[in-house]
Amino acid sequence: MNQKFWQSEWFGPLLITVTAIVIVSSLNPSFLSPFNIQILLLAISVNAMIAFSQMIIIAIGQMNLSVGAIGGMAAISFGGMMEVWGIPWPIAAVLSLSIGLLAGIANGALCAYTGISAFVITLASLSIFKGINLGITEAQPFYDIPDTVKSLGNDTFLHPLPWLVLPAVAAAVLLWYLLFRLPLGRAILAVGGNEHAAALSGISVPRIVIVAHAISGLLAALAGIMLVGRLQIGQPTIGDDWLILSFAAPVIGGAILTGGHVSVAGTFLGVAIVAIITQVLVLFSIDPFLVQVVLGGLILWAVGINRYREVRAHRKIAAGAI
Amino acid sequence: MTEIFNAQGILKTFPGVKALEDVSVSLTRGSIHALLGENGAGKSTLIKVMTGVYRPDGGAMMLDGAEYEPQNTHDAIVKGIGVVHQERNLIPRFSIAENIFLEHLADQPLRRIDYPKLFQDAQRWLDLLEIDADPATPVDRLSVAKMQLVEIAKALSLNSKILMLDEPTASLTPHETDTLFGILRRLRDDGASLVFVSHKLEEVQEICDSVTVLRDGQNACESRRLDELGRQDIVRLMIGRSEMIPDWVARDRAEGQPVLELSNVSTKLGHKAVDLKVHKGEIVGLYGLVGAGRSELAKAVLGKFEITDGEVLVNGISAKINSVADAVGRYRIGYVSEDRKSEGLVLIHSVLENVGIPIWRRLSQFGGFLTNGTVRKHTVPFIQKLEVRTPSLEQQVGNLSGGNQQKISVAKWLAAEAQVLIIDEPSVGIDIKTKAYLHELIRELSDTGTAILLITSDMPEMIALADRIVVMNEYAVMGGFNNTRDYTEMSEGIMGLIQGDETAAA
Numbered sequence: 001m002n003q004k005f006w007q008s009e010w011f012g013p014l015l016i017t018v019t020a021i022v023i024v025s026s027l028n029p030s031f032l033s034p035f036n037i038q039i040l041l042l043a044i045s046v047n048a049m050i051a052f053s054q055m056i057i058i059a060i061g062q063m064n065l066s067v068g069a070i071g072g073m074a075a076i077s078f079g080g081m082m083e084v085w086g087i088p089w090p091i092a093a094v095l096s097l098s099i100g101l102l103a104g105i106a107n108g109a110l111c112a113y114t115g116i117s118a119f120v121i122t123l124a125s126l127s128i129f130k131g132i133n134l135g136i137t138e139a140q141p142f143y144d145i146p147d148t149v150k151s152l153g154n155d156t157f158l159h160p161l162p163w164l165v166l167p168a169v170a171a172a173v174l175l176w177y178l179l180f181r182l183p184l185g186r187a188i189l190a191v192g193g194n195e196h197a198a199a200l201s202g203i204s205v206p207r208i209v210i211v212a213h214a215i216s217g218l219l220a221a222l223a224g225i226m227l228v229g230r231l232q233i234g235q236p237t238i239g240d241d242w243l244i245l246s247f248a249a250p251v252i253g254g255a256i257l258t259g260g261h262v263s264v265a266g267t268f269l270g271v272a273i274v275a276i277i278t279q280v281l282v283l284f285s286i287d288p289f290l291v292q293v294v295l296g297g298l299i300l301w302a303v304g305i306n307r308y309r310e311v312r313a314h315r316k317i318a319a320g321a322i
Numbered sequence: 323m324t325e326i327f328n329a330q331g332i333l334k335t336f337p338g339v340k341a342l343e344d345v346s347v348s349l350t351r352g353s354i355h356a357l358l359g360e361n362g363a364g365k366s367t368l369i370k371v372m373t374g375v376y377r378p379d380g381g382a383m384m385l386d387g388a389e390y391e392p393q394n395t396h397d398a399i400v401k402g403i404g405v406v407h408q409e410r411n412l413i414p415r416f417s418i419a420e421n422i423f424l425e426h427l428a429d430q431p432l433r434r435i436d437y438p439k440l441f442q443d444a445q446r447w448l449d450l451l452e453i454d455a456d457p458a459t460p461v462d463r464l465s466v467a468k469m470q471l472v473e474i475a476k477a478l479s480l481n482s483k484i485l486m487l488d489e490p491t492a493s494l495t496p497h498e499t500d501t502l503f504g505i506l507r508r509l510r511d512d513g514a515s516l517v518f519v520s521h522k523l524e525e526v527q528e529i530c531d532s533v534t535v536l537r538d539g540q541n542a543c544e545s546r547r548l549d550e551l552g553r554q555d556i557v558r559l560m561i562g563r564s565e566m567i568p569d570w571v572a573r574d575r576a577e578g579q580p581v582l583e584l585s586n587v588s589t590k591l592g593h594k595a596v597d598l599k600v601h602k603g604e605i606v607g608l609y610g611l612v613g614a615g616r617s618e619l620a621k622a623v624l625g626k627f628e629i630t631d632g633e634v635l636v637n638g639i640s641a642k643i644n645s646v647a648d649a650v651g652r653y654r655i656g657y658v659s660e661d662r663k664s665e666g667l668v669l670i671h672s673v674l675e676n677v678g679i680p681i682w683r684r685l686s687q688f689g690g691f692l693t694n695g696t697v698r699k700h701t702v703p704f705i706q707k708l709e710v711r712t713p714s715l716e717q718q719v720g721n722l723s724g725g726n727q728q729k730i731s732v733a734k735w736l737a738a739e740a741q742v743l744i745i746d747e748p749s750v751g752i753d754i755k756t757k758a759y760l761h762e763l764i765r766e767l768s769d770t771g772t773a774i775l776l777i778t779s780d781m782p783e784m785i786a787l788a789d790r791i792v793v794m795n796e797y798a799v800m801g802g803f804n805n806t807r808d809y810t811e812m813s814e815g816i817m818g819l820i821q822g823d824e825t826a827a828a
Contacts, residue, residue, distance in 0.1 A: 177691070181691045181692050181693070182686065182691055182692065183682035183683045183685075183686045183692060186675070186678070186679075186682050186692065187682065189671070189675075190668050190671070190675070190679055193668035193669070193670050193671050194664070194665075194667065194668040194669065194670075196659075196664055196665040197659075197664075197665055197666055197667050197668050197679075198668065198679065199626070199646055200624070200626075200646055200657055200659055200665055200666070201646075201650065201679040201680045201734070202646050202647045202649065202650025202651055202679075202680050203646075203647065203679070204645055204646075204647045256670065260668060260670050260671060261670060261671075
């Protein structure tokens with residue numbers, strides 16, 4: 001895009017991120033210690049995956065309340081397959097990802113063919129997936145996680161870059177490529193921008209909705225699996241607290257909740273901002289409940305910015321300036 | 323004739339633009355006043371100033387002898403200027419009565435609503451406007467025409483001294499328009515002052531008594547009597563030059579293999595045994611009243627609605643169109659929607675992206691993925707060809723004027739190299755200059771071999787453009803004939819075919 005970079009939606013979040021890093025590190029130099037950076041990147045990697053799984057649904061103008069439930073279900077499947085059946089971790093990972101994918105496809109097919117809103121469909125499937133999770137685990141974690149998985153979930157391949165950064169970066173690049181370079185991705189955004197116009201331009205809307213939900217399910221499952229490695233335990237509660245973050249990061253990154261516009265870089269920065277704030281509160285020993293308050297404030301701020309841009313654009317149109 | 327409203331020296335500026343400059347308007351009691359101007363001439367801004375949406379930066383308004391300075395829209399209504407917008411503003415599931423009296427359902431917010439009385443009061447308005455409906459009916463069960471009358475009733479019930487009607491006939495059939503005009507005339511004769519905003523000069527000349535024309539945010543003429551002006555005078559005032567009426571001859575291109583042929587097509591929606599042929603390079607005009615099933619037929623051809631009987635042939639071969647994707651991708655049939663904002667364009671996306679939509683898949687086959695460069699190469703020539711006025715290709719189309727949006731809706735099918743183009747009501751909400759340009763373009767397109775099915779309720783447009791006219795009524799084709807471009811003969815022929823059915827059905 002030929003837009004000037006300071007007008008793009010990721011510039012604001014970038015400015016905040018950089019400013020936050022500068023201020024915090026000057027107040028507390030240990031913020032930029034290799035160890036702290038590693039911790040920060042671990043959080044960002046997993047959270048980016050969670051945010052992306054929601055972002056792709058925001059792109060088609062829907063919402064997916066079941067990202068956490070899908071992630072949780074994939075996580076305990078991953079842990080359970082390794083502990084109970086002794087399946088090697090790579091195979092268990094692939095199978096768990098398939099579970100996430102299928103859950104996403106089910107969401108998508110229901111949304112596409114019933115005409116019921118995604119909010120209701122995913123609210124119901126959230127309950128179903130979470131129920132399956134609790135049925136399998138009886139609310140007990142799987143403890144027997146292979147050392148390789150634990151290591152991949154915490155260690156670095158190049159100090160201070162943890163292994164988990166790799167899937168997050170790969171997902172970001174692939175999503176950007178999909179959304180902005182592949183017809184499929186352009187179609188996803190077109191459906192979000194105006195479903196009717198997209199349909200009358202020859203785009204198969206149901207197919208696009210299913211694909212978007214499938215990608216969402218896959219990414220949520222990936223986040224769940226990564227979290228098993230990082231926590232070193234197959235917790236049944238994985239995913240319970242993803243929902244707010246999953247909306248906050250894309251919105252901070254400039255996504256429009258009615259669809260048609262998302263930013264991969266912006267979402268990534270949104271995740272980074274949330275991670276930095278969380279870290280700062282820990283570093284300065286501030287009560288963690290404030291994270292929630294700040295997060296809510298950030299969402300309002302981000303939506304406010306979007307709204308302001310919209311209003312300004314409308315004024316320009318009304319004035320016939322364009 | 324006493325003056326009821328007067329505005330002098332109205333100035334309204336927006337950052338960088340003078341939307342209105344030294345505009346004056348004068349309305350007399352008991353008259354219908356036309357407010358004319360092309361898109362962007364300042365009509366909407368003036369309406370917004372009069373109805374309290376904007377505060378003017380200069381000038382003064384007088385209403386009924388008193389100074390009029392509306393603080394907001396509510397204030398304007400209270401002071402006596404009501405407006406019926408082009409878009410419907412009714413609460414869908416509420417009853418007619420509730421909609422009419424929405425602002426004052428009861429004296430106090432916590433007082434119980436006296437429904438019998440509400441319905442009784444509403445009935446008076448329904449009688450006055452000759453609306454044949456029970457006041458308890460939810461408005462979403464009404465026809466578009468009746469909804470419009472309900473809005474007029476609503477505005478009148480607020481004791482409007484002036485009632486502004488913004489494009490009131492845009493979605494009405496000729497018959498409904500006649501009924502509306504009858505009612506408006508009666509209201510005028512009872513002493514009401516109406517302001518009528520429309521693009522349709524025929525209608526303006528039929529119903530209005532006086533006129534104000536705006537051009538580029540200024541008065542092209544002071545408020546004056548309409549009968550002093552001929553159609554050409556009005557057009558000259560509006561666009562600053564006379565209307566160019568192309569002296570095209572209708573061509574006979576109905577020979578050889580039709581590119582698109584409907585043979586005995588019936589649909590789930592109720593189309594009965596429709597036969598229709600469009601040949602290479604031919605413009606077939608599909609005329610019918612709103613509700614005749616023309617757009618629906620187009621969408622059935624596109625695979626949006628199921629065809630239950632008969633077949634669609636493309637280049638003589640039976641076409642299996644199960645989805646719009648088939649129609650666009652395999653048979654290269656394009657559709658320019660009558661409702662470009664909700665069906666034609668992705669308003670929040672850029673010009674470039676909107677034009678590129680139908681060809682993304684095709685372009686991606688070259689290199690496996692889409693580059694901005696490839697998309698540009700295949701779209702920019704058409705954007706330029708259509709002279710789309712946009713600050714940049716990245717501009718959101720929602721920010722462009724109606725005319726430019728329409729050009730983009732057409733450009734996308736040029737880029738897609740459509741062999742059949744179905745164009746639905748191309749000049750709704752478009753100014754005269756752009757309309758003339760679009761007509762030339764459609765004509766040019768047909769000369770390059772594109773088969774065009776033109777759906778329009780605009781009789782002059784139909785007679786200017788079509789090579790052959792096919793008339794539809796109540797989801798069936800009533801007949802067709804070659805266009806001789808003789809306005810009287812053609813319009814009588816068309817009305818004859820439509821009424822032929824009505825008398826047969828009666």
